[in-house]
Amino acid sequence: MENTFALGWIDYAIMLIYFVFVLGIGWALKKFMRSATDFLEAGRSLPAWVTGLAFISANLGALEVIGMAASGAKYGMMTVHFYWIGAIPAMIFLAIFMMPFYYGSKARSVPEYLKLRFDEKTRGFNAFAFAFMTIMASGASMHALALLAEQLLGWDYTLSLIGSAVIVLVYTYLGGLSSAIYNEVLQFFLIVIGFLPLVFISLKAVGGWEGVKGSLDANMLHSWKYAANPGQNPMGVEWMGIIVGLGFVLSFGYWCTNFLVVQRAMAAGSMGAARRTPLIGALPKMFIPFLVILPGIIAAALLQDDQSFIPFKEGSETVRDFDKVIPVLLMKYLPTGVLGLGVTALMASFMSGMAGNVTAFNTVFTYDIYQSYINPNKSDKHYLGVGQITTIAGVLVSILAAYIAKQFNNIMDFLQLIFAFINAPLFATFLLGMFTKRTTGHAAFWGLLSGTFGAAIHHGLTVPAGAESLIKGGWLTGSVENALQVYPSEMAQNFWTAIFAFALALILTLVISAVTKRNKTDEELKGLVYSLTPKVQDDSKHWYEKPQVLAIIIGVVALALSIIFW
Amino acid sequence: MGLDIKFPIGLMFAIFGVMLTIQGIATSGATELYAKSFGVNVNLWSGLFMLAFGSLMLIFSLKKKKAENK
Numbered sequence: 001m002e003n004t005f006a007l008g009w010i011d012y013a014i015m016l017i018y019f020v021f022v023l024g025i026g027w028a029l030k031k032f033m034r035s036a037t038d039f040l041e042a043g044r045s046l047p048a049w050v051t052g053l054a055f056i057s058a059n060l061g062a063l064e065v066i067g068m069a070a071s072g073a074k075y076g077m078m079t080v081h082f083y084w085i086g087a088i089p090a091m092i093f094l095a096i097f098m099m100p101f102y103y104g105s106k107a108r109s110v111p112e113y114l115k116l117r118f119d120e121k122t123r124g125f126n127a128f129a130f131a132f133m134t135i136m137a138s139g140a141s142m143h144a145l146a147l148l149a150e151q152l153l154g155w156d157y158t159l160s161l162i163g164s165a166v167i168v169l170v171y172t173y174l175g176g177l178s179s180a181i182y183n184e185v186l187q188f189f190l191i192v193i194g195f196l197p198l199v200f201i202s203l204k205a206v207g208g209w210e211g212v213k214g215s216l217d218a219n220m221l222h223s224w225k226y227a228a229n230p231g232q233n234p235m236g237v238e239w240m241g242i243i244v245g246l247g248f249v250l251s252f253g254y255w256c257t258n259f260l261v262v263q264r265a266m267a268a269g270s271m272g273a274a275r276r277t278p279l280i281g282a283l284p285k286m287f288i289p290f291l292v293i294l295p296g297i298i299a300a301a302l303l304q305d306d307q308s309f310i311p312f313k314e315g316s317e318t319v320r321d322f323d324k325v326i327p328v329l330l331m332k333y334l335p336t337g338v339l340g341l342g343v344t345a346l347m348a349s350f351m352s353g354m355a356g357n358v359t360a361f362n363t364v365f366t367y368d369i370y371q372s373y374i375n376p377n378k379s380d381k382h383y384l385g386v387g388q389i390t391t392i393a394g395v396l397v398s399i400l401a402a403y404i405a406k407q408f409n410n411i412m413d414f415l416q417l418i419f420a421f422i423n424a425p426l427f428a429t430f431l432l433g434m435f436t437k438r439t440t441g442h443a444a445f446w447g448l449l450s451g452t453f454g455a456a457i458h459h460g461l462t463v464p465a466g467a468e469s470l471i472k473g474g475w476l477t478g479s480v481e482n483a484l485q486v487y488p489s490e491m492a493q494n495f496w497t498a499i500f501a502f503a504l505a506l507i508l509t510l511v512i513s514a515v516t517k518r519n520k521t522d523e524e525l526k527g528l529v530y531s532l533t534p535k536v537q538d539d540s541k542h543w544y545e546k547p548q549v550l551a552i553i554i555g556v557v558a559l560a561l562s563i564i565f566w
Numbered sequence: 567m568g569l570d571i572k573f574p575i576g577l578m579f580a581i582f583g584v585m586l587t588i589q590g591i592a593t594s595g596a597t598e599l600y601a602k603s604f605g606v607n608v609n610l611w612s613g614l615f616m617l618a619f620g621s622l623m624l625i626f627s628l629k630k631k632k633a634e635n636k
């Protein structure tokens with residue numbers, strides 16, 4: 001493989017124009033930033049199609065594009081489980097059942113909802129955990145971008161890291177959440193249109209879908225067919241782990257409680273728009289696999305004929321570096337011109353991931369940490385200033401986090417691990433908190449805490465098959481051989497860690513609720529708990545705007561896709 | 567927020583579209599350049615597609631502006 005891309009002037013021109021537009025949007029929004037609400041909540045005024053596309057674009061970062069292509073090459077068609085079962089049902093649930101409480105309660109963040117529903121300590125725990133998680137994710141995005149720029153464009157790692165950080169910082173500092181959201185919409189279209197030529201030409205290279213089928217084993221081409229036995233499929237998981245671990249616990253834990261995505265819906269202009277946000281996002285989300293997983297599967301097929309198609313990891317002679325799938329395809333098949341477009345699309349995906357995390361971080365820090373614990377009862381102007389300073393601080397800490405992310409080989413596995421520890425038990429807390437009024441503050445807090453530590457302990461006692469170091473698990477047992485349970489793969493271990501954490505949090509929250517007194521009256525829980533909240537009035541003007549109608553359409557399409565590629 | 571995002575999106579893709587269409591026409595005989603993409607002039611096709619998409623966005627944006635001015 002050649003060392004770097006040969007970019008022409010037109011490629012650089014495209015990149016430069018993109019940067020001008022991204023910064024220009026931030027600049028144009030600067031004059032609207034008059035209060036903390038404008039800066040941190042986008043004034044709760046955006047249309048549903050904008051927040052809907054931002055909803056999935058904020059998630060379409062490094063993790064998705066590079067990670068999903070890598071998974072496609074490694075695990076084949078089964079990677080679609082991260083979409084049709086691992087995202088769509090949760091997005092529908094969020095829109096129909098949870099959004100009325102998030103948006104209706106007037107909470108400004110997910111941690112703040114926890115404060116209103118439960119108590120201060122539950123909010124505090126979630127706020128600090130979330131702040132840590134977003135900074136790590138933002139750092140992972142930056143690291144991936146800088147690494148790519150270094151390896152493919154021949155740019156300096158540190159310089160690329162700082163360069164991308166500065167661009168994101170400028171546009172989020174100028175226009176706050178609105179700027180991040182509007183740019184996410186722009187980035188969404190750029191990622192889709194920028195990758196389309198790559199998908200088409202790669203498909204041509206391999207000889208169409210028939211060519212893929214001719215080169216790969218059948219277990220790389222089906223999502224469910226080989227899921228009965230972990231030994232028969234490349235992912236090393238079985239259907240129970242997929243449905244309960246990924247499809248229920250991890251997916252609902254991420255899409256329904258992660259403030260990064262929920263924040264996009266909360267920025268919508270009305271209750272109806274807020275509920276439509278995840279649904280409008282789900283429509284294109286179902287087809288993203290064709291953009292990010294398909295190139296990975298094609299690369300795996302091409303690898304069969306050409307053993308040098310994907311390079312090995314640095315320092316290894318057996319492990320392929322699947323994170324290189326997209327860059328390799330870009331380099332091999334795109335001529336100068338569309339090459340610049342593809343590289344810019346890749347950069348856009350990193351930036352949307354970074355900016356999404358930064359804007360979620362500054363809101364949680366300002367409202368849930370600074371205003372709650374450090375300096376309450378100040379003027380709105382004061383919190384606007386704090387929000388702006390936090391944006392700068394958040395970017396700086398992300399740069400540090402990027403160097404930590406540098407230690408881990410597979411970004412996706414690393415983030416999945418953190419999601420399992422923090423998000424999985426959180427969904428148990430929300431489920432019980434939103435749908436039963438009996439759940440108490442103490443129960444929520446201790447259930448959540450035990451779930452998170454339970455996840456860590458489970459991970460510390462088990463290992464995936466073939467693990468060589470204690471980073472992959474088993475660190476509580478002293479050595480890989482002493483682990484209590486060996487899972488067929490790292491993915492299976494992650495899914496079961498999540499299931500374990502969720503079950504632990506659920507049971508403990510129920511038990512502790514039964515033995516502790518309620519700390520909120522029915523009156524205080526109005527708008528926060530299902531049985532105490534009046535049904536939302538549907539404000540849709542047309543039948544196709546109704547959340548239930550959209551949900552059914554999405555459910556049917558996702559089911560049809562699952563059957564076609566079963 | 568008083569920003570119609572369709573306008574910058576439309577403008578950016580229209581610019582990209584014009585650039586790649588011109589590049590595609592200018593390099594239409596360059597078989598060596600398009601050997602990579604199996605003889606497909608991807609620049610021209612992507613350029614035309616983006617030009618169409620960008621123009622559509624711009625038209626929607628201008629229509630909305632007109633309606634608001636009335």
